Amino acid sequence: MESKGFLGIDVSKGYSDFVLIDSQGQIIEKGFRLNDDSQGRKKLVQLIDEWKGKGLTEVFCGVESTGGYENNWHSLLKSLQSQGGLYVARLNPKAVKAVSDAVLRRTITDSVSAENIALYLAKFPEKVDYGLDYIYDEKYKDGRDHLTAIQMHIKQCTQLKNQLNMWLYGTFPEVLVYCRNGVPNWLLRMLEKYPTPEKVRNTVNGLSKIKGISKEKAASLKLKAKQNNQPVSNQMAHIISVAASEILHKMQLIDGEERYLESLYKDNAKVKLLEETPGIGLASSVKIILEIEDINRFDSVKKMASYFGVHPTFKQSGDGKWGSHMSKRGRGTLRATLYMCALSGMRHNPVLKPIYKRCRENGMTHNQAIGVLMHKLLRMIYGILKSGKPFDADTDHENQKKANEKQENQKQNLKEKTKESKRKIYRYQSLEISGPISGRRAAKIKKQTASQAPTMGESTGLPSAETKL
Incomplete structure (x- = not known):
């Protein structure tokens, strides 16, 4: 038996199905079912001890977020995590479904769903957060x-x-x-x-x-x-x-x-810290902290923005690029709170006011500009909670200057990478409009070819037409 086991738990109302596999996807323990009561939870603890006695040094467990039915199993396994060798994570059902689609599952049962969860744990360990970097606080739940x-x-x-x-x-x-x-x-x-x-x-x-x-x-x-x-x-x-x-x-x-x-939360240190930010009141501070819990859950502000669905997203396929908008995925409670804070911040926050004005001058609608402010607010909240220091407009302006310089460098690097990427794509065939392409694609190629043409006085390294060979 391998030293690592991956336990998939498919949760239903009143009971759950379990499947244990190894890192290669081979089944160690076939599907079984336990009731969601004290006897069922006690039996699961006994089984985990038996598996460890047979050679498993680490057991990685996963449950899907199913609206609350998973909480009993998750709390039980979380309480055992301190003993060592046991880890539990709450998974996004969309990620598990992608695994099921990838292996072309034709029939879905509770046991198959549990196996899909275990397979996701085994094949994508870098995508799973077992909450080892922060303390799970029951009061936030x-x-x-x-x-x-x-x-x-x-x-x-x-x-x-x-x-x-x-x-x-x-x-x-x-x-x-x-x-x-x-x-x-x-x-x-x-x-x-x-x-x-x-x-x-x-x-x-x-x-x-x-x-x-x-x-x-x-x-x-x-x-x-x-x-x-x-x-x-x-x-x-x-x-x-x-x-x-x-x-x-x-x-x-x-x-x-x-x-x-x-x-209940007005004396919380994090709530007081956020409350000092113009545009964020006591009620909003409480809701934000309840949603974020521990800021150490997120490795970066980009991951936090993606988690709460305030990051921009778009789709590009073939000749078209469309759907540029806020993703609006994840829990909507924080987005609703950020929206109200942004409405207040556009009037009272010295950092958000000029951003809103600039967005409107650039042609954005009111709601589009508010979306930008929501994203900016979330970045500010991340910085405040990460540093443990209250909001300071001067500090934000200094950080903004550094970020703008970094962004300019990133834009230039991205431009070079895009050019290099296009060169690699067309390394076996030149960029031309002779193929059976659409009118939109032909116009893009003409524009791109014209932009890459040498300017007057620029040497191409090739002999001119007048040079006799």
Whole structure:
């Protein structure tokens, strides 16, 4: 038996399938299934000890990110990692699927999926992060779960608001003029008490007693109600009233949960460090830290940008190059937070303001410029957390100067490499337009040939046409 084993774990609700292979892809332990309970986890620990007793010195385990069902197995194996010889990683399902496609799997079962995971661990060790460079902190996991719960409430509240808009469209469309930028709280309070035009018409002074409704607005609402002749049943009135009440309750709940979450992390050193950056408040700092956890997870800022999907991406194939945009892959929570921070930073941050202005002057739309600011903000956050020093505009300007010089050198080197690459590609046949190519490709070749033509007075090293040979 080899000294290294690779354990693939395919997680399902209530149970998981396991396959153990060696570095050559040969199966050491055929597929087996364990329940996701205390007995199943205890049995897995016993099996790992048995494998080590038979000669395995290192066992590399992998689970796919499946929305939370993998957490029990991951936590168990992570707790055993300190004993030595055992490593566990959380894998991107897309990477594992690519392995399955590469080996041309025709049939997919739970055991086959577990084998694919083990195969990925064995064949691509440089792509797997076992989290050895940072300490896994359980409090951040709880914070992310709390954040997910808040987002769930926000989503439910948004769904209720959208449905309420549809109900109002059929019963009281005149009040929708107040809902162009969302449903205002005063309207929700009014609909909770007076859900139909008839009840609005019949109330005497009830409207003006509602917070947010002035006497002038109350008169305007009464006028709109008089113009409405649509009959509304008592059942529909009840539905609208309950929906408005539920939305108000959800909004109060969301606000309370957000404040509670902030109170739990407001004294965190990393949160305080980020909070000093113009454009990043307490709420945003907490969300950013909960998403990033330990900055040592990322070897470089480019990897962190790719992880959270704020890096630019494009596609080039044949004659075409298209789709240049932000990738938007990975968890969207941090991108949403960065977006709001960028909107604030474009007004108050001395580093982001000129960047936004320059992007707009170069022809970018507002959202494109905000995307650039999001990427810049993430780079700033990386530098702040990596150095442990608060935001300093002067330091950023100095770093920007160095980066610009480095970027110019990189551009020049890239230009030379591109030319050299094209020379190598056409080393067996000259660059010409005689082939059956598209018009777009022919135009590119003509432009490239013209740019490579010698300028006046430049020697080509060849005899001129007038020279007699």
